[in-house]
Amino acid sequence: MQVLKFGGTSVGSVDSIKQVIQIIENHRQNGDQITVVFSAMGGITNQLIEIGRMATTGETDYMELVRRIEDRHFNVIKALIPVKEQSKVFAHVRGIINELEDLLRGVSLIRELTLRTHDLITSFGERLSTTIITECVKSRGIPAQFCDARKIIKTDAQFGQAEVNYTLTNQLVQEHFAKTSDLQLVTGFIGSTEKNETTTLGRGGSDYTASILGAALNAEVIDIWTDVDGMMTADPRKVPNAFNIPTITYAEAMELSHFGAKVIYPPSLQPAFARNIPVRVLNTFNPTHAGTVVSRTAERRQYTITGISSIDDIALVNVQGSGMIGVAGVSAKLFGVLAAHKISVILISQASSEHSICFAIDPRGAENVKTILDAEFATEIAHGHIDNIAIERDLSVIATVGEGMKKSSGIAGKLFSVLGKNGVNIVAVAQGSSEINISVVINKNNLSKALNSLHNIFFQSEARVLNLYLVGTGLIGKTLLQQIYNQSEYLRSEKLLKVCVVGMTNTKKMVLDTRGISLDGWRERLLTDGVTTSLPAFVEKIKDYNLPNSVFIDCTSDKDIVQFYESLLDANISVVTPNKVANSGPYSEYRRLQRTALNRGVKFLYETNVGAGLPIINTVQGLMTAGDRFLKIEAILSGTLSFIFNTFRPGISFADVVREAKEKGYTEPDPRDDLSGLDVARKILILAREAGFPLEPEDVTIDTLLPESCLAAPTIPAFFEELERNNDYFENLLAEAETKGEKLRFVASFENNKATIGLRPVGVEHPFYQLTGADNIVSFTTERYKDRPLVIKGPGAGAEVTASGVFADVVSIGSYLA
Ligand SMILES: NC(=O)c1ccc[n+]([C@@H]2O[C@H](COP(=O)([O-])OP(=O)(O)OC[C@H]3O[C@@H](n4cnc5c(N)ncnc54)[C@H](O)[C@@H]3O)[C@@H](O)[C@H]2O)c1
Ligand SMILES: N[C@@H](CCO)C(=O)O
Numbered sequence: 001m002q003v004l005k006f007g008g009t010s011v012g013s014v015d016s017i018k019q020v021i022q023i024i025e026n027h028r029q030n031g032d033q034i035t036v037v038f039s040a041m042g043g044i045t046n047q048l049i050e051i052g053r054m055a056t057t058g059e060t061d062y063m064e065l066v067r068r069i070e071d072r073h074f075n076v077i078k079a080l081i082p083v084k085e086q087s088k089v090f091a092h093v094r095g096i097i098n099e100l101e102d103l104l105r106g107v108s109l110i111r112e113l114t115l116r117t118h119d120l121i122t123s124f125g126e127r128l129s130t131t132i133i134t135e136c137v138k139s140r141g142i143p144a145q146f147c148d149a150r151k152i153i154k155t156d157a158q159f160g161q162a163e164v165n166y167t168l169t170n171q172l173v174q175e176h177f178a179k180t181s182d183l184q185l186v187t188g189f190i191g192s193t194e195k196n197e198t199t200t201l202g203r204g205g206s207d208y209t210a211s212i213l214g215a216a217l218n219a220e221v222i223d224i225w226t227d228v229d230g231m232m233t234a235d236p237r238k239v240p241n242a243f244n245i246p247t248i249t250y251a252e253a254m255e256l257s258h259f260g261a262k263v264i265y266p267p268s269l270q271p272a273f274a275r276n277i278p279v280r281v282l283n284t285f286n287p288t289h290a291g292t293v294v295s296r297t298a299e300r301r302q303y304t305i306t307g308i309s310s311i312d313d314i315a316l317v318n319v320q321g322s323g324m325i326g327v328a329g330v331s332a333k334l335f336g337v338l339a340a341h342k343i344s345v346i347l348i349s350q351a352s353s354e355h356s357i358c359f360a361i362d363p364r365g366a367e368n369v370k371t372i373l374d375a376e377f378a379t380e381i382a383h384g385h386i387d388n389i390a391i392e393r394d395l396s397v398i399a400t401v402g403e404g405m406k407k408s409s410g411i412a413g414k415l416f417s418v419l420g421k422n423g424v425n426i427v428a429v430a431q432g433s434s435e436i437n438i439s440v441v442i443n444k445n446n447l448s449k450a451l452n453s454l455h456n457i458f459f460q461s462e463a464r465v466l467n468l469y470l471v472g473t474g475l476i477g478k479t480l481l482q483q484i485y486n487q488s489e490y491l492r493s494e495k496l497l498k499v500c501v502v503g504m505t506n507t508k509k510m511v512l513d514t515r516g517i518s519l520d521g522w523r524e525r526l527l528t529d530g531v532t533t534s535l536p537a538f539v540e541k542i543k544d545y546n547l548p549n550s551v552f553i554d555c556t557s558d559k560d561i562v563q564f565y566e567s568l569l570d571a572n573i574s575v576v577t578p579n580k581v582a583n584s585g586p587y588s589e590y591r592r593l594q595r596t597a598l599n600r601g602v603k604f605l606y607e608t609n610v611g612a613g614l615p616i617i618n619t620v621q622g623l624m625t626a627g628d629r630f631l632k633i634e635a636i637l638s639g640t641l642s643f644i645f646n647t648f649r650p651g652i653s654f655a656d657v658v659r660e661a662k663e664k665g666y667t668e669p670d671p672r673d674d675l676s677g678l679d680v681a682r683k684i685l686i687l688a689r690e691a692g693f694p695l696e697p698e699d700v701t702i703d704t705l706l707p708e709s710c711l712a713a714p715t716i717p718a719f720f721e722e723l724e725r726n727n728d729y730f731e732n733l734l735a736e737a738e739t740k741g742e743k744l745r746f747v748a749s750f751e752n753n754k755a756t757i758g759l760r761p762v763g764v765e766h767p768f769y770q771l772t773g774a775d776n777i778v779s780f781t782t783e784r785y786k787d788r789p790l791v792i793k794g795p796g797a798g799a800e801v802t803a804s805g806v807f808a809d810v811v812s813i814g815s816y817l818a
């Protein structure tokens with residue numbers, strides 16, 4: 001025997017009932033012996049409750065609602081039963097509705113609705129749906145019988161939530177099924193007392209009916225047909241990456257549904273669990289999907305965690321005081337009081353200091369709980385044994401559930417670490433000693449971020465999502481987007497990293513989309529969907545979204561943007577940038593950003609501040625971490641100036657060479673920054689700071705290579721004109737060096753707390769002499785690299801190498817967060 005149960009959505013419309021009948025027919029074709037339980041058509045039970053309420057208050061238009069209920073059922077008859085058989089069925093259903101109307105008339109006369117009458121009113125939903133479906137099935141030539149569960153399920157007289165008398169029920173069920181071989185179509189949710197008064201079985205009522213029948217008939221399986229593909233690893237409305245759980249244990253299903261996974265209500269499946277009957281959760285609208293099998297043991301799984309669920313809104317009650325330490329009975333009294341007032345406790349946590357106990361409850365009852373406890377513990381509070389009873393609101397609880405967590409270490413570590421890295425503060429924690437559930441209480445505004453980052457980390461075969469916000473779609477920004485686009489498949493398959501650009505802005509337009517902006521059409525997207533850029537609004541949105549694993553990328557040379565870095569880091573958003581402004585201002589600001597990132601456990605990365613993609617900053621940081629000490633730094637740090645002095649020859653215009661450098665993407669957005677030495681000054685300053693020296697910008701001495709008139713040029717075109725005008729000056733510099741067999745190099749050095757930069761002629765024996773193209777070179781002399789310095793050399797400017805350095809920083813954050 002197999003017991004099938006169809007819920008409210010499965011029998012909610014003509015089309016879905018067709019599906020249901022198809023499923024029943026398939027079973028019959030397979031020769032399966034089945035029994036089918038039905039819920040009321042979706043929404044009907046709530047309407048019946050409303051009708052009952054209206055009748056008691058004397059509102060007469062409840063009849064209007066009754067008509068609507070009748071219409072809905074009549075429409076099914078019209079659509080699914082052959083015309084010549086319809087009148088008989090209409091009459092039958094009309095009879096049931098008449099009975100309901102009589103009952104409501106009585107209620108409206110005496111203006112009183114007892115729980116008993118309430119149960120009787122709500123029983124009509126299942127009675128109507130099952131009656132009609134039985135007729136539909138019969139009209140297809142299947143020998144079937146309507147079975148009113150009130151004849152076989154016997155309960156006590158606790159109306160609204162009746163207790164089943166199993167001995168009597170099992171006997172009646174078995175007798176009933178022994179008498180007939182017709183297919184039985186059974187009303188869910190309802191039963192009756194020994195005096196034949198109608199009762200209902202409470203929450204999950206129809207599942208309960210199926211489970212009672214399954215247990216009594218020793219069914220091989222119970223199928224709960226609903227409108228989703230079984231249970232999922234998380235609520236898909238909150239976690240888009242959630243996926244189906246093929247098998248789950250009773251205990252896991254119980255824990256998950258306690259914390260809000262509402263697909264099934266496991267307590268109602270208890271009779272099936274007790275007899276070890278597997279329960280399948282299947283989708284009426286996708287019947288070939290295997291759904292979820294709930295049973296005593298689940299198959300071995302790939303993941304240690306089975307699912308994550310949450311209760312979105314809870315309040316935490318904290319009872320605290322020195323008088324609680326070592327005093328037996330405080331918690332007994334506390335929970336005794338709560339039980340006496342029927343207050344359901346969602347979670348309890350007590351630290352072993354015994355100084356405080358906290359527990360989570362439904363926030364709607366929080367004030368009431370405080371009043372009750374203040375009264376009950378008035379003496380303890382008056383004597384100072386208990387300080388106070390405090391309520392904390394706007395909290396959520398997340399439960400991470402899985403049998404695989406038992407005796408397996410590292411799960412809690414992973415859980416806390418991922419929440420920590422995403423800046424999710426944990427207010428309270430509870431783990432049952434069954435070890436299949438770790439629950440954490442967090443602030444409600446972090447719920448989505450916490451759920452998604454936990455899901456991401458525990459369901460490992462799925463790629464970790466990195467959410468990027470890009471400011472600046474100029475040369476470096478656009479090259480970066482192209483590189484991300486080209487590399488995304490590799491990152492996903494080889495690094496389990498899904499890089500998702502969720503926001504971008506240039507000076508004119510900005511776009512934000514938490515689902516991600518497609519990178520093969522980002523320009524069009526900015527044009528069509530973009531709104532006028534406002535950096536403060538962009539940053540606010542980023543904080544608002546509060547997405548896990550967020551990275552802000554500044555690909556501008558803007559001075560104003562850096563003011564946002566600190567608040568972003570503070571909001572647990574990592575920052576990556578090739579922009580040197582933040583790190584080359586006052587030392588105190590540089591330090592503050594470093595500290596904020598450190599305190600928040602997020603990253604502030606800027607490898608491309610010096611030498612573009614060359615691993616210079618990382619090398620300095622590595623040496624510092626390992627305890628080396630810097631004695632001297634000598635370097636060529638400008639790709640632009642390298643290129644210029646490697647290209648400039650007598651006979652060609654100096655200004656043209658600068659233009660070429662700009663076209664090749666080596667220069668700063670404003671090339672005056674390169675030629676004035678500002679760019680190099682910033683770089684040596686940053687290097688010295690990284691090497692542990694608290695230098696200020698004014699500590700860098702710049703011997704400028706430009707004549708005064710060039711330096712004073714008010715605009716970029718004017719600057720180029722001045723360069724043209726001063727061509728002789730540059731030719732002379734070159735000629736002077738060449739007569740001595742030297743080359744011109746713009747060198748930065750740092751030694752004895754002093755940084756200087758300037759144009760230096762270097763001879764053939766000097767290591768910088770051989771430099772070509774736009775190469776950079778840095779030479780570090782340290783305690784450990786004293787006899788021969790550590791040297792890094794290579795292209796130090798250009799779009800591809802710079803974007804690639806930014807990209808590497810971004811990806812390293814992905815690995816860190818994973
Ligand atoms: N070119 C290189 O080789 C190289 C190497 C290392 C570092 N960098 C650094 O990379 C950064 C970007 O350089 P680039 O060559 O791409 O410059 P770019 O001028 O081509 O691009 C910068 C873009 O940022 C935009 N922008 C400026 N302020 C903005 C704001 N407030 N909001 C939104 N958008 C804004 C500009 O409109 C421009 O499109 C600079 O800080 C530069 O110093 C460049
Ligand atoms: N304009 C810079 C780019 C690298 O920071 C240079 O020429 O070196």
Ligand code: NA
Nearest residue numbers: 607610612614
């Ligand atoms: Na670098």
